[in-house]
Amino acid sequence: MLTIRRIAIDTHPENTAFLLRQSNGYSAEQFQALRKIRVSGENAEILATLALVDEPAMLKPEEIGLGEQAFRRLGLPEGAPVAVEQAIPPASLEFVRRKIDGDTLRDEEIIAIIRDISAYRYSPMEIGAFLVACASFMSTQETLAVTRAMADVGNRLDWKAPLVVDKHCIGGIPGNRTSMIVVPIVAAHGLIMPKTSSRAITSPSGTADTMEVLANVDLSEAAMRAVVDREKAVLAWGGRMNLSPADDVLISVERPLRIDTFDQMVASILSKKLSAGSTHLVLDIPVGPTAKVRTQDDAVRLRKLFEHVADKIGLVIDIVITDGSQPVGRGVGPVLEARDVMAVLRNDADAPADLRDHALFLAGRVLDFDPALRGGRGYARAMELLASGEALAAMERLIEAQGRQPARYTLGEHVHEVPAHHEGRVSTIDCHRIARIARLAGAPMDKGAGIELLHKVGAEVRKGQALYRIHAQSRTGLGFARDLAAEDSGYGIAR
Incomplete structure (x- = not known):
């Protein structure tokens, strides 16, 4: 011993x-x-x-x-x-070997694999082998089995209500922080919306990272329930909830390998929503040349897979395919994104219009789940709640209920402006490139790091005019980001 x-x-x-x-x-x-x-x-x-x-x-x-x-x-x-x-090797590894050989696995075999992964019985190499095998081919039934198994091995929240709404974006678009606007709008209306989010893995900020600028997001399940009982909603980090824990393990291996297939995306997202107790979900699929989904045909194929699996697990889903051709809002990084969110909620005249419009559109779709609203009235109701200040008041109550952030995060003091190399019109913005530059600057770990976008697609710029401003909290981070931006700013400018 x-x-x-x-x-x-x-x-x-x-x-x-x-x-x-x-x-x-x-x-x-x-x-x-x-x-x-x-x-x-x-x-x-x-x-x-x-x-x-x-x-x-x-x-x-x-x-x-x-x-x-x-x-x-x-x-x-x-x-x-x-x-x-x-340690005796898990018996389920034999099923992984069969999957590598191209076999289609039965539900009980997939359940055994997911249970062993969630119990940390697999090494990263063994998890990688399973992921690569699944990336080669997964049947629809296997995707459904993985989704159910991932939801079943962790905690399952039950809100004792027939209507528990949620909204999710598949990601890949910098600055797309609509959840922090949608949730207070929906809470102000009175629907239950317990929004749990992950921290950023490969992006410059996740909802939890940005909300943490304003309030505590590291809530226990009991604390989260208390906030929802009081305010009808929450904006919290899901890591403390043990929701679909196998997903967190799989993601830790997927990201370095850059494995992000549609089947795994569907299982990851829907297992988390099922575990969180959601009954109705609005899912946003942005499509763009540098987004996760590049073509309309791929978006339709992904939508159909989401609809099929959601139907089988009893989740009502409303899927919207949106424009993912450029970043949303003006800020990329926690402090900058929080600034954009609060500007929209305050109805500031200079609030980013694209963030406001996209959040209102999604909030309207969520509110349309309410049987008490006439069909199609959700968008108008969302506009009312934002314009009246009720959404802002709901956000302030959420911040107080979760615990207002005592530390005041500020923008990184080290700044570099990236200039246009010639005059013309901004024709494209590379979402992936902008995200990489912001992460090299230090986001999301350094909350004040990121990118302040000064021009969007369609803007006319002069030679030497700043396209965006990089903020960093260290000279080293600024240097890394500046060097990557010098290689390629991510902006296309048509003469």
């Missing part, structure tokens, strides 16, 4: 355990065999990747160190006794 020692090392997403190479009863050969180990204690166990330690000051011979993720997931206190043994 060994005792637990917490090691303050972030090994996300893996469980990692640490043992001294010498003086604990194992030979070097045994260590190789124990590359993946099972750590078990009182009513708890985890599988972990083993790392060997040669520094005796880090661990005692009778201790096993657990990285932050492994310590939290095991759930036992420091000093608790645990047993260590070689």
Whole structure:
């Protein structure tokens, strides 16, 4: 038996355990065999990747160190006794091998795989093998089975209401922070809208990152329920809720490999919505040359897959295909996006019109779910709630209920303006390029980092005139972003 020692090392997403190479009863050969180990204690166990330690000051011979993720997931206190043994490979890996060979898996086989992934029994290499095999081919039934399995292995929220609405955009468009406008509009109307969002993974900001500029988003389930009971809505980070946990594990491997197939997108989004207790969903699919979905034909194919799976899991879905040809709003990055959102909610004269219009359109579609509204009245109702200030008041109540952010985030003090190389009309803006530049500047980790767009498609610009302004909170971040923008600003200018 060994005792637990917490090691303050972030090994996300893996469980990692640490043992001294010498003086604990194992030979070097045994260590190789124990590359993946099972750590078990009182009513708890985890599988972990083993790392060997040669520094005796880090661990005692009778201790096993657990990285932050492994310590939290095991759930036992420091000093608790645990047993260590070689981990037996999950039986479901055989199903993965069959999928690699091109087989179509049965529902129960997919359920076994997803359960083992959510329990961290797979290594990133094994998860990658499963993802690549699925990217080669997935039947519609397999996509449905993955969606159901991912929702079933985690927490399921139940709001005890027949109508629980949500709105989601598949992403890929910088500055498209419509949820922070839609949610207070819908809350002001009185529908239940518990909006849980992820933090940004490859984008310059997610809804949770931007909302965190204004309020606490790291809410427990109990705190989240209290906010929804009081305000009919919430804008929170979903990481504390354990909703579709297998999805978080899969995403951590998908993103570095740049795997983002339609089948996996559908399973990821709909499993999260089912877990969150949503009954009705408006889904926004932006289409553009540098968006996630590039053509109208692809958008229609994706829409049909979403509709099929949503129907089978009992989720009412309204899918809109929108213009994703350029960023939305003027800000890209948490502080800049929060500024745009609040300008729209305050009805400021200089608020970005495209963000306002797109948010009102989506809010109207959500409100159309309300059986008390006459058909097609949702958009007009959304406009009323925004113009009257009721949406702003609802947002202020949400901020107070979640906990107003005590720290005041400001724009990065290091600034660089990217000029136009010749005069003409802005013909295109590369969403992917703009997002990369903003991330190199430090967004979303540095909340004041990002890009302030000074011109959009259709604008006439002079040679040397600034197209956008990069903000960074460090000289290093500004340098990285400036160098990438110098290679290619992301703006196309027609003479």
